[in-house]
Amino acid sequence: MPRVLVADGDPLIRRLLRRCLETDGYEVAEAEDGAGALRAIRENQAFDVLVTDQALASLTGVELIAIVQEIDPALPCLICTGKGDLELATVAMEAGAVGFVMRPFRPDHVRVAVQRAVERRRLVRETVRLRLAAPMLERFTTILANTIEAKDSQTQRHCERLVRLSDALASELGLDRQLRATVRLGACLHDVGKVGVPDLLLRKTGRLSADEWDVLRRHPEIGASLLADIDAWVEVRAIIRHHHERFDGSGYPSALAGYAIPLGARIVAVVDAFDVMRSGRPYRAARPLEQAVEELRRHRASQFDPDCVDAFLEMLAREQDGIDAVGVPTRSGLLVDELHRLRQR
Ligand SMILES: [Fe+2]
Incomplete structure (x- = not known):
């Protein structure tokens, strides 16, 4: 089950996002500020997506994304933006966000954005797995060939x-x-x-x-x-x-x-x-x-x-x-x- 971390200072928004994502089978964790989000990621790096608001208490959403990318560059981050807030979306992308969730929230938009981010996470993991597996396969093949050659x-x-x-x-x-x-x-x-x-x-x-x-x-x-x-x-x-x-x-x-x-x-x-x-x-x-x-x-x-x-x-x-x-x-x-x-x- 993919795990989503929702960082937002407003408990109502967190509950809304949780309900929407849990309906789709995601496991949701909440953080009420940037420090809490970082703590959750550092203590348990098993999240598949981070959804963050920009107006967090201890860090801005963009600052949080930039730090998270240093901890786990493969963790897809989404920022919540209001309509027409192109500048925030651009800055967040520069910090490492892979997309945004538009406010006011619509369940179908949230689902699509998170689904894409999860898919991206899966592809990155698969690529890393293949990169790690390829040299091992080559090494194993060499051992096999040397054995046959003996x-x-x-x-x-x-x-x-x-x-x-x-x-x-x-x-x-x-x-x-x-x-x-x-x-x-x-x-x-x-x-x-x-x-x-x-x-x-x-x-x-x-x-x-x-x-x-x-x-x-x-x-x-x-x-x-x-x-x-x-x-x-x-x-x-x-x-x-x-x-x-x-x-x-x-x-x-x-x-x-x-x-x-x-x-x-x-x-x-x-x-x-x-x-x-x-x-x-x-x-x-x-x-x-x-x-x-x-x-x-x-x-x-x-x-x-x-x-x-x-x-x-x-x-x-x-x-x-x-x-x-x-x-x-x-x-x-x-x-x-x-x-x-x-x-x-
Ligand atoms: Fe031969």
Whole structure:
């Protein structure tokens, strides 16, 4: 039940507002002056709306709203104004009020104003909840991905590096905040389908047979189908499903080519290949940075989106931190110059 605090020096007005709001199912608390209202809010910050008169005993309504906004910026405040009192409404809005209740009071006006304020409170709370939940979800996803990865190889923290570098590349390519979040989740979970691949196969150090490759190549589709029930993850699933497509159309599982491959999958493909080359796999030793960079350049526009490769190399060359992030020993400046030289060859 939403809770409304009514601050007004006139007991008749308080009773009138209480009756009107309680009829609509609100729980109403009263304060006869500004100090009382502040005390009630400080002692119990569970109000959803404050309705205040301007002519309070210890504080004006505008002063009360300004202080309340410092205590709880998400608490919607309404000021009671007389007809034509535009100046008061304007000053109250500047202090943080979200609306006003017109005097003389009409129950339907009071209801609409309070209802809107309550809805606003709900939306603010929902936004805050999502903002808090999103990083937790990402963290949980990383833990899940690292757990799955542990069954794949000795390579530790591949997913975390992938998330960090994919996010940096997405930013380099100018993607907005929401798309970057999708890329991070896709990068983190790109190999989640490996839960459906036998451990023996994942840990095999010798060459894989054709049949074994067929089994391994099912992991993008397995991964996408595992997350099929999460409606909001259509784009995340697309990254997982298509991260082994190749720009020239020779990849799997759908042999998509060029820009038909989702951008997130093109980003992850470049970063994943780079990190796998740098960190090695049970069946292949880690390669030096120069070789990894050369390999990306060699397969630019055949295996990889050329724009993604260019942006990634640009980013590596520019960001010393980015180079550190993938575990490359740095020699202040020299390595950056070396990368520039490789890129321009
Ligand atoms: Fe994969």
